[in-house]
Amino acid sequence: MLEVNNLNVFYDKIQVIWELAMQVNKKEAVGIFGPNGSGKSTLIKAILGLVDSVEGEVLFRGQDLTKKKTYNIMRQGISLVPQNRELFPDMTVKENLKLGSAFISEARQSTDETLDFIYHIFPVLKKREEQLAGTLSGGQQRMLTVGRGLMAKPQLLILDEPSVGLQPSLVIELFQKLKEIKEKDVSILLAEQNVRQGLKIIDRGYVLENGRIVLEESAEDLLENEHIQKSYLGI
Amino acid sequence: MKKIIFYLFFVIMAATLPYYAGGYLLHVSTTILIFMSLSLSWDMMLRTGQLSFGNAGFFGLGAYASLISVSNLDIHPVLSLFFAAVFAAGVALVVGFAVLRLRKIYFAITTLALALVFEVIVMNLSDLTGGSSGRVLPQAIFGGNSVLIYWLILFITIIVILISELLNKSKTHYAINSIRNDEITARSSGINVFKYLVFVFVFTSAIQGIIGGVYTQQYAFVMPESTFSLDFLLLPIAMALVGGIYTTMGPILGAIFLGLISEYLKLIMPYGHLFIYGLIIVIVILFLPEGIYKVARKKYRNRKSQEVKLDASSEGK
Amino acid sequence: MKINQKKTSWLFAILFFIVIIVGIWDASALIYGLQRGSLYALIALPLAMVLGIMDILNLAHGELLTVGLYASYVLFINFSIDPLISTLPVFIFLVILGGIIYFLTIKKVLGEGHLPQLLLTFGISIMLIELIKIYWTTRPRNVYRAYASSSITIGNFRIGSYEFLYVFLAFAVFLLLKLFLKKTRLGQAVYAVGQNPRGAEIVGINVDLVYLFIFCLSSGILGLTAGVMLPRVSIFPLTGNPFSLISFALVAMAGMGSINGILLAGITLGIAEAVIQAIPGYGGWSDLVFFGVLIAVIMAKNIQEA
Ligand SMILES: Nc1ncnc2c1ncn2[C@@H]1O[C@H](COP(=O)(O)OP(=O)(O)O)[C@@H](O)[C@H]1O
Ligand SMILES: [Mg+2]
Numbered sequence: 072m073l074e075v076n077n078l079n080v081f082y083d084k085i086q087v088i089w090e091l092a093m094q095v096n097k098k099e100a101v102g103i104f105g106p107n108g109s110g111k112s113t114l115i116k117a118i119l120g121l122v123d124s125v126e127g128e129v130l131f132r133g134q135d136l137t138k139k140k141t142y143n144i145m146r147q148g149i150s151l152v153p154q155n156r157e158l159f160p161d162m163t164v165k166e167n168l169k170l171g172s173a174f175i176s177e178a179r180q181s182t183d184e185t186l187d188f189i190y191h192i193f194p195v196l197k198k199r200e201e202q203l204a205g206t207l208s209g210g211q212q213r214m215l216t217v218g219r220g221l222m223a224k225p226q227l228l229i230l231d232e233p234s235v236g237l238q239p240s241l242v243i244e245l246f247q248k249l250k251e252i253k254e255k256d257v258s259i260l261l262a263e264q265n266v267r268q269g270l271k272i273i274d275r276g277y278v279l280e281n282g283r284i285v286l287e288e289s290a291e292d293l294l295e296n297e298h299i300q301k302s303y304l305g306i
Numbered sequence: 307m308k309k310i311i312f313y314l315f316f317v318i319m320a321a322t323l324p325y326y327a328g329g330y331l332l333h334v335s336t337t338i339l340i341f342m343s344l345s346l347s348w349d350m351m352l353r354t355g356q357l358s359f360g361n362a363g364f365f366g367l368g369a370y371a372s373l374i375s376v377s378n379l380d381i382h383p384v385l386s387l388f389f390a391a392v393f394a395a396g397v398a399l400v401v402g403f404a405v406l407r408l409r410k411i412y413f414a415i416t417t418l419a420l421a422l423v424f425e426v427i428v429m430n431l432s433d434l435t436g437g438s439s440g441r442v443l444p445q446a447i448f449g450g451n452s453v454l455i456y457w458l459i460l461f462i463t464i465i466v467i468l469i470s471e472l473l474n475k476s477k478t479h480y481a482i483n484s485i486r487n488d489e490i491t492a493r494s495s496g497i498n499v500f501k502y503l504v505f506v507f508v509f510t511s512a513i514q515g516i517i518g519g520v521y522t523q524q525y526a527f528v529m530p531e532s533t534f535s536l537d538f539l540l541l542p543i544a545m546a547l548v549g550g551i552y553t554t555m556g557p558i559l560g561a562i563f564l565g566l567i568s569e570y571l572k573l574i575m576p577y578g579h580l581f582i583y584g585l586i587i588v589i590v591i592l593f594l595p596e597g598i599y600k601v602a603r604k605k606y607r608n609r610k611s612q613e614v615k616l617d618a619s620s621e622g623k
Numbered sequence: 624m625k626i627n628q629k630k631t632s633w634l635f636a637i638l639f640f641i642v643i644i645v646g647i648w649d650a651s652a653l654i655y656g657l658q659r660g661s662l663y664a665l666i667a668l669p670l671a672m673v674l675g676i677m678d679i680l681n682l683a684h685g686e687l688l689t690v691g692l693y694a695s696y697v698l699f700i701n702f703s704i705d706p707l708i709s710t711l712p713v714f715i716f717l718v719i720l721g722g723i724i725y726f727l728t729i730k731k732v733l734g735e736g737h738l739p740q741l742l743l744t745f746g747i748s749i750m751l752i753e754l755i756k757i758y759w760t761t762r763p764r765n766v767y768r769a770y771a772s773s774s775i776t777i778g779n780f781r782i783g784s785y786e787f788l789y790v791f792l793a794f795a796v797f798l799l800l801k802l803f804l805k806k807t808r809l810g811q812a813v814y815a816v817g818q819n820p821r822g823a824e825i826v827g828i829n830v831d832l833v834y835l836f837i838f839c840l841s842s843g844i845l846g847l848t849a850g851v852m853l854p855r856v857s858i859f860p861l862t863g864n865p866f867s868l869i870s871f872a873l874v875a876m877a878g879m880g881s882i883n884g885i886l887l888a889g890i891t892l893g894i895a896e897a898v899i900q901a902i903p904g905y906g907g908w909s910d911l912v913f914f915g916v917l918i919a920v921i922m923a924k925n926i927q928e929a
Binding site: 119145158219 | 808811812814815818819821822824825826827828829830831
């Protein structure tokens with residue numbers, strides 16, 4: 072479904088991603104694990120056209136995304152739950168959610184049904200429907216961001232460190248919800264530092280270090296891997 | 307050392323200009339020097355990161371201060387220039403305490419309003435200023451001797467150039483640069499940002515005031531419409547931008563270049579010749595944000611380093 | 624930059640009441656101020672839109688109004704089209720002009736910081752002023768329409784009745800804009816971009832298109848206003864110039880991005896000016912009221928934030 076080949080990304084001539092190749096198959100949940108600054112966010116931004124200097128190939132359902140504008144990519148069936156949320160703070164929770172589908176023609180007709188589904192997964196959003204997004208707690212804002220991403224009825228949902236800044240109990244709750252979402256046959260690309268939680272929902276994972284992929288294994292194998300155990304799970 | 311001789315050569319050339327140039331060229335040169343000083347003063351404020359549109363306002367204040375002090379207080383015209391400088395500086399100090407707390411668009415637009423505000427005040431204090439019809443002096447400074455006027459303005463301009471160089475060399479330079487690049491870091495490294503801003507704002511306004519005074523003494527009249535004219539705002543900005551901002555050389559080259567063009571434009575385009583300056587600003591911002599001086603210097607350096615490389619490679623053979 | 628800032632400053636509220644109370648003491652100033660203030664608000668609205676959504680302070684704002692006035696003037700002189708009827712073609716003309724300016728210049732400095740943006744729009748404003756000078760010189764021009772000089776008498780005062788059109792138009796435009804923002808998809812896109820352009824892009828909004836739309840619409844509103852203003856003003860190349868400053872003063876007063884606030888701020892300034900103008904011998908100082916307000920408001924806000 073998503074295929075990245077030979078990707079190089081630069082910030083002002085400083086290279087951050089090197090010769091990267093990866094893919095996400097249909098109905099598959101794939102993890103990208105790596106420490107802070109390893110290039111997870113940059114990889115995601117490169118896929119979505121949010122950085123300028125990108126070399127290589129990004130194919131989504133056979134179409135090359137590198138020449139497309141971000142807003143257009145988001146209309147192809149991908150949606151993003153960004154690391155720093157990017158909500159509309161002076162709009163209500165409901166308005167924020169509705170904007171998630173308003174500009175995606177496939178998702179627009181079924182706005183109300185999707186909204187019900189999201190309220191079902193995140194009841195707190197229903198309760199705070201009329202509250203301004205900027206006044207929500209950090210955890211609630213994260214739920215809203217995930218909810219907004221789902222409103223687009225994506226075939227591929229990309230999540231950039233959804234656990235960041237959340238207290239442990241909320242992280243566990245969030246990943247349970249993500250598991251529910253996965254059952255809905257959505258492909259998932261999850262960037263995480265929290266490998267322990269991430270491994271619970273993914274089928275396959277890559278390990279990214281200093282802008283290069285150093286490991287690719289199934290979730291089970293990753294759990295057994297010595298390097299992972301040492302550097303990421305602290306075993 | 308080489309540089310000093312180079313500068314000395316130009317100073318001597320400029321100082322002896324009246325002996326080998328005709329009256330017209332002398333007049334053009336005087337005008338160019340006036341705008342050069344204004345342009346440098348605008349650029350010096352910009353080096354602190356604050357875009358000021360107030361230069362025309364302080365120019366106008368200086369003009370009126372100088373004229374009024376000569377005709378009402380009977381001060382010698384040369385002395386009145388000091389009065390103009392002090393007056394402009396005083397107003398800048400008071401105004402500065404308010405507007406220098408502002409940043410970015412707030413600062414820019416408030417200073418843009420200053421010229422208008424000063425003009426309205428001048429119009430309404432008609433007993434002193436002559437209102438909308440302005441006032442005239444019985445005669446120009448030095449009895450209208452254009453050579454002496456030229457020397458006076460050259461003298462002031464050289465001082466302004468020296469100040470500008472000093473500002474780009476001294477400890478102040480470091481402070482000003484860091485304020486422009488990152489105010490918060492500047493603040494946390496112990497720089498008193500506000501003090502520096504007030505300091506630069508006051509002395510650049512004093513320069514604008516003195517130039518306004520000279521200009522008035524040269525033409526022996528003031529009138530809101532021409533004294534607060536857009537020329538004194540627009541041309542200095544265009545000159546600094548064309549030459550290259552944040553440098554001394556930029557405004558100097560820009561003033562000479564655009565000053566010469568300006569004379570020609572006035573001849574062929576009596577109405578609306580400022581259009582070209584608007585266009586120049588737009589083009590520089592869009593296509594040449596570093597200005598001519600820096601681009602030329604880079605080209606020159608590149609060529610030089612290429613030559614060096616060529617030399618090295620030929621030596622290798 | 625936010626669109627829906629609720630906190631309008633306390634200073635503004637106090638100012639508003641003082642002005643109203645003084646205005647009641649001189650009723651004609653109240654009405655005159657309302658008329659004039661509506662016009663101010665109408666002109667400030669497009670500046671506020673471009674500033675609030677695109678984060679660009681357009682110093683050529685007043686000049687776009689001037690261009691609109693001259694366009695309407697030309698249509699009247701050459702084709703005898705009444706200014707009120709020419710509002711439509713002038714609206715379209717300014718939308719197109721706005722689009723051209725956007726594509727050639729503004730688009731290239733989006734997100735580049737205030738310095739190039741201010742200098743660029745300053746340069747554009749000069750170009751427009753000087754172009755007008757080249758074609759029409761600095762001679763003031765007027766368009767006389769009998770309907771525009773009618774007046775009504777209240778007590779000892781005569782008040783222009785044509786100017787009530789400003790009030791009507793201001794309220795109509797503000798209402799339509801609010802409806803548009805709330806009810807249409809494009810309006811929601813505008814609203815979203817104004818709050819978070821990055822977030823807007825992520826939900827599939829073509830941010831570039833929204834910017835183009837906003838710049839064109841703003842320019843168009845100025846064209847509309849120009850046609851309505853023309854019968855009551857004498858035009859020259861600098862007619863519109865002070866309006867960039869006045870508009871900014873209103874935006875600062877209203878609080879960045881508050882649309883309702885602008886209408887209120889405009890009316891407050893209008894009345895304050897009218898009151899000063901009514902003081903015998905000091906009428907000329909009324910041109911400074913906006914500056915006093917500007918300084919007072921931004922100083923107060925600045926100190927609050929510090
Ligand atoms: N806007 C930017 N400009 C320059 N360098 C950046 C920028 N964003 C990230 N980087 C650098 O790129 C590298 C990868 O960052 P990022 O993709 O954010 O990593 P991660 O998401 O894995 O924490 C880091 O070294 C970071 O400093
Ligand atoms: Mg990241």
